[in-house]
Amino acid sequence: MTGSTGLIGSRIQELLYKDLSFIPLLQSHVDITDNSSVKDFIVKNDFDIMLHLAGYTNVDLAEKERDLCEKINVTGTRNVFNAVKNKGKKFIYISTDFVFDGKTPPFYEDSTPSPIGWYAKTKYKGEKVVGKDAMIVRISYPYRASFDQKKDLVRAIKSNLEEGKKLSMISDTMITPTFIDDVAHSLKYLVEHFSNEVFHIVGSENHTPYEAAIKIAEVFKLDKSLIGKTTFDEFYKDNKIRSKQSIIKSKKNNFWKMKSLEEGLNEIKKQLAQPHQT
Numbered sequence: 001m002t003g004s005t006g007l008i009g010s011r012i013q014e015l016l017y018k019d020l021s022f023i024p025l026l027q028s029h030v031d032i033t034d035n036s037s038v039k040d041f042i043v044k045n046d047f048d049i050m051l052h053l054a055g056y057t058n059v060d061l062a063e064k065e066r067d068l069c070e071k072i073n074v075t076g077t078r079n080v081f082n083a084v085k086n087k088g089k090k091f092i093y094i095s096t097d098f099v100f101d102g103k104t105p106p107f108y109e110d111s112t113p114s115p116i117g118w119y120a121k122t123k124y125k126g127e128k129v130v131g132k133d134a135m136i137v138r139i140s141y142p143y144r145a146s147f148d149q150k151k152d153l154v155r156a157i158k159s160n161l162e163e164g165k166k167l168s169m170i171s172d173t174m175i176t177p178t179f180i181d182d183v184a185h186s187l188k189y190l191v192e193h194f195s196n197e198v199f200h201i202v203g204s205e206n207h208t209p210y211e212a213a214i215k216i217a218e219v220f221k222l223d224k225s226l227i228g229k230t231t232f233d234e235f236y237k238d239n240k241i242r243s244k245q246s247i248i249k250s251k252k253n254n255f256w257k258m259k260s261l262e263e264g265l266n267e268i269k270k271q272l273a274q275p276h277q278t
């Protein structure tokens, strides 16, 4: 697995380590942009499937750090993919709802991508690098109970409300929040039933960010009056690198029931109350 120290990869490992045996490719040992060390690592290690999560993931900074973002998301993906293909092993590429432009929702596995921002463009280029010789799993606004290194949308909203900060949340766009634990369980199925196809592993409901914030306040009993409304145009002004309607759905996921935001938040509440149980 690449990206095993990240928001999503670390939770996948935490939840599935009893079922699957992971060999992490750590950036501290192997930079995926360095082709010869990638090749060396892949040749030396014995595995069945490469789960490729490593990426440049800062959507806003990507507009400024275009070369670095492209190097990691495209060249890095190509390096890992080619080495794995040469070894005759399977490949799973983790991609994003951001490959869609939001103009004709909903977006299914067979919808045509048309990315807007630089990060999204590089993730789509990564999809094209692996093409039909890999499984592509697109996820969307992932969140989990805890991860000190990086906030997701849910924990960013929750901690701001806990600190009594006023929030201005967009009420005229849609997002599809996805509970990371569901991504992990779905991946277990997909690893065991591998095929070179595209899958959308996404939450079961779509919300405006405003509705999502209200749900977070309700579940965690925080002050809803801190949450105000804004519009996409007002919030992002000239920085329109996200799609307005990220309504992403799956025609293929008949193997794992994805949680709604409310169900995911209630599960997080349970996990936080019993931190030693997953």
Ligand SMILES: NC(=O)c1ccc[n+]([C@@H]2O[C@H](COP(=O)([O-])OP(=O)(O)OC[C@H]3O[C@@H](n4cnc5c(N)ncnc54)[C@H](OP(=O)(O)O)[C@@H]3O)[C@@H](O)[C@H]2O)c1
Pocket (backbone or CB within 6 Å): 002, 003, 004, 005, 006, 007, 008, 009, 026, 027, 028, 030, 031, 032, 033, 052, 053, 054, 055, 056, 057, 072, 076, 094, 095, 096, 097, 123, 139, 140, 141, 142, 150
């Ligand atoms: N987070 C989201 O909202 C979201 C949504 C949809 C799809 N995705 C996709 O899901 C995947 C995982 O996202 P995430 O949020 O878990 O990422 P993350 O928390 O930002 O972690 C990125 C991971 O990539 C590793 N990495 C970065 N550059 C590397 C390099 N040059 N060589 C080797 N490893 C490198 C990092 O290692 P270090 O810890 O050493 O830096 C870290 O493990 C990404 O491909 C992302 O595009 C994310």
